[in-house]
Amino acid sequence: MSAPLDSLQIGMHWFGERPGGLDRMFKALVESLPAQGVNVRGLVAGSADVLRDSGGVVEAFAGAGERLHTRMWQARRHSLSLKRAQAPDVVATHFALYSVPTAGVFGRIPRVVHFHGPWADESAVEGRGRLSHVMRRAIERAVYRHASRHIVLSRAFGELLEHQYGVPESSIRIVPGCVETERFEVAQSRAEARALLDLPNDRPVVFCIRRLVARMGLEELIDAIYVARQSMPDILLVIAGKGPLEPALRAKIAARRLESHVRLAGFVPDEALPLWYRSAELSIVPTLTLEGFGLTTIESLAAGTPVLVTPVGGLPEAVAPLSPDLVMPSIGYQAIGSALVDALLGRRALPDASACQDYARTRFDRSVVAAQVAEVYREAVAQG
Template sequence: ECLSNAVLACSKSPAPGQRRSTPVTQRIFQVGSGWFPEHKGGAENVFYNLHLGLEKLGFESCGIVPGKGQAEIDTQGRFRSFPADASMLSRARAIRAATDELLRPRPALATSHFALYTLPILDKLRALPLVVHFHGPWALESAAEGASSHSVRVKKLIETAVYRRAQRVIVLSEAFGRIAQEHYGVRDSALRLVPGGADLSAFTTQGSRAEARTRMGWVEDRPVLLAVRRLVRRMGLDRLIEAMATLRQKQVDAVLYIVGKGPERLALEELVRRHGLEDTVRFAGFVPDELLPVAYRAADLVVVPTAALEGFGLIAVEALASGTPVLVTPVGGLPEVVSGLSPDLVLPGSDADSIASGLAASLTMPGRLPDEAACRRYAEANFAWPVISERIAAVYRELI
């Protein structure tokens, strides 16, 4: 009920594939958390691809991002970079100086993708309509990963100051909409729900599953499960490893490859050793972007075992675009991503036993899951960037 207005507003957006008449070019000012070719993260991926998509819809973007200058090169100076590793005071000064230049001539709209870099210029954006892209609750995610209470409080104050200033807050899921309201006081009338997008073209031409496994050097005679995650506590990888131990006890054979890096690597490796799962759970480490579609294609099943605070689930979309079904825990916005394709893709819970139960059913009854063609069609119809860019542009136009 709390998202009734947000859902209603989404219904006013163009239907997938339907484009509005090309508008007069509108100049918008954007604050990002990074430039995707330089910084590989989910929010940075969205920021970069949305910038490209909006240009095709009549929006000319300028703005600021942390980085080493690639954004300035790619946009002929319309985006300015500042050093991400400088002191916060130095970053704030650089942000304010660049903003002074970029706000002439005055844009029609400002957008924020990261509160920390928006706060230093809130006063300069006072005369502009402001749209916040809520990629996740920074403070709550920090708390879930063990940050100090002081750090969490400061982050929440920063986020709240920016979010309450916005005329529109775009959330990735109903789950994140509730968090924006309950934890940050965002008005229901300001919320708009638009899921994340993905560049699906990279995930649709990876050859056969056997060819992909050969290229990755993965086993070819056993079912392959894949988890692509940052190795931090809230990602639920410890529960997935416990579930793999349960599968072995039930004599359900499979190999799990964990792709990613992070501070929990040693603890997770110790958990694998404790259960004697060295032949069942394998750490693949960092996989470069050009190989990630191959990894998705090589798997029989992708698993997203998140334990807390998952607002969207880009990994789930990328897996589906590769033709590989994906099982997700019923956490945050994950069920919203896959349940429209099949309710069987949502695990019964996020604990180890529930994950094991869902994996066992999927591995022993593979016909219950969507096939390759259905996965690809669903991803294209719901999450391709042209579809998502049009929906976000419709939100911007409400304020222009």
């Protein structure tokens, strides 16, 4: 193995405090990079408990709820302190906003951007105003311009980074998302998982975990269950997650008279998530737009549960090598409903549990992905 590198990882939140895909990936890399010869120190917005919960590796520069100017000032102060203690060999940024305060702090030290998604565009889709969109896009452009390497989760996001942000293709490296696959390989059978979760054993169950916001396609998914119910009158969809769209989803469930067919499970604790995946015949990711990878796809596969995805962004790249039948034809509710019925009735060739787990383990386990990330860091350092 090459000589160890010292890295500074600038994240958004610590996963245990603000669960989200970016934060989960950040935590996974913080925990797995040292085994690949990359020492880690990290900065995030969070509580004083972050340092303890991360094993003394990541510190919170300010509370996530502090005013913006306080967070930015404290991020700069902490980055200066970390540099005085020991300058890193590489600075890896996972969230553009908190990278801004470090401008000028690390001089010529190579920077690697982990592009988890178009922050400005995601905010616009979720209802932020035009001024907010313009400011966020300007921040992203400034941060990405000064990086020597850019890690994206999929070819789709690589093209977006190149065309919308002007990042040269030569600096972009595709490294997929990762999970701790062993954690999702639970011992319980599907029937045992359902018993523990109070789910019926005599109905086909579909599981979906998403943040409850418009771009996730959850309203279309509920309409799709209305379609699917015509052929499968006992189908049950469980949607896990929280978000501002919850009242609208409840209204749609009532309007479609699907109260006995769609269950909103609310927030699912991280430790219970493998059981929820295991309990279902299949899971589904019905995203409408701006999906670079879809970490939940790999979580589901790691639990041995096949996952249907819409043909959006990097979702097909994540699952099509396992089976093209996991990719639905379109984002429309009619297509989703038909795909659900075909999958549950065996008209789509879904991989079995063993194939799902082998695929997740060999391609997306965090040790496999961390090795690829470490190689990009070394490349950036070698370039200088």
